Amino acid sequence: MHSLDWQVKTQRAYAKIYEGNCLEILPTIPSESVDLIFADPPYGLAKKRGMGWKFSKHITLQEGWDFFSKKELFSFNCVWMQECYRILKFGGSLFLCGSFHNLYQLGYIIQHASDLKINNSIVWFKPNAQPNISCRMFTESCEHLIWAAKNGNGQRWTFNYEDTKNLIEDQLNPKGKQTRNVWSIPLTPKKEKWAGEHPTQKPEELLRRIILACTKEGETVLDPFVGSGTTSAVAMRMGRNSIGIEKEKKYLKILKKRLTPEQKTLQEAEVEFVS
Numbered sequence: 001m002h003s004l005d006w007q008v009k010t011q012r013a014y015a016k017i018y019e020g021n022c023l024e025i026l027p028t029i030p031s032e033s034v035d036l037i038f039a040d041p042p043y044g045l046a047k048k049r050g051m052g053w054k055f056s057k058h059i060t061l062q063e064g065w066d067f068f069s070k071k072e073l074f075s076f077n078c079v080w081m082q083e084c085y086r087i088l089k090f091g092g093s094l095f096l097c098g099s100f101h102n103l104y105q106l107g108y109i110i111q112h113a114s115d116l117k118i119n120n121s122i123v124w125f126k127p128n129a130q131p132n133i134s135c136r137m138f139t140e141s142c143e144h145l146i147w148a149a150k151n152g153n154g155q156r157w158t159f160n161y162e163d164t165k166n167l168i169e170d171q172l173n174p175k176g177k178q179t180r181n182v183w184s185i186p187l188t189p190k191k192e193k194w195a196g197e198h199p200t201q202k203p204e205e206l207l208r209r210i211i212l213a214c215t216k217e218g219e220t221v222l223d224p225f226v227g228s229g230t231t232s233a234v235a236m237r238m239g240r241n242s243i244g245i246e247k248e249k250k251y252l253k254i255l256k257k258r259l260t261p262e263q264k265t266l267q268e269a270e271v272e273f274v275s
């Protein structure tokens, strides 16, 4: 079962989950209303016929939500990113998570179609990454994140420097030292998947670091592709409000289950599903 081992506060926090397509829901969220956006969007790498491997159950992603033509993916990314820019407060941060399949395109859109300032690219190194099936290239053992800030109106981004030094620790980042932009975090452990299977569920530690570094308690985090609810669960535990959007019913079931203990443990927390 799930443990709330790094719960920091019980300050009243809400988690609002919208069931539907973010292209329709984002336009209903007020401008300059959230402090942090974490987005882990479709990768556009799904293939009609995935690759199996006789030594493992690994299959390349074959989810309907990930099928796009090149042109469709680009216009989809332009639309939701433009909306995120509008919704983000001045002084807020946008974190984009992905692999080489989609992240360069997201970076291109930031640089060409927004006034966001890229602060860092972060490498999430996975020390227990899966082996390479084809043996014709290097083993993929990381994902990338782009951290961009919306400056303006006299506001600069939040960076809780002392917290990052004292509360982030891994094999590449000793406690008490400046945190590098290379983070060693293992693949999502089984104990975090107790509510059900999502093919791309992110580890809670990844979200904890982002929320810790760039928000304060009581602030609001938005995730337009919330999936199994990692962002909502972690935000709630850290006393941050959250808004999540997910369009697949099968993942909404996981999400509902996953947020229930959070709500029970944090007496003051509220969870609302909007369909």
Ligand SMILES: C[S@@+](CC[C@H](N)C(=O)[O-])C[C@H]1O[C@@H](n2cnc3c(N)ncnc32)[C@H](O)[C@@H]1O
Pocket (backbone or CB within 6 Å): 020, 021, 022, 023, 040, 041, 042, 043, 065, 198, 200, 201, 202, 203, 224, 225, 226, 227, 228, 229, 230, 231, 245, 246, 247, 248, 251
């Ligand atoms: C890469 S996964 C995110 C996983 C998530 N970070 C987690 O930890 O579980 C992308 C998610 O976005 C959802 N999705 C894809 N297109 C969407 C859209 N247009 N609106 C809302 N959700 C969408 C998918 O169903 C999938 O669950």
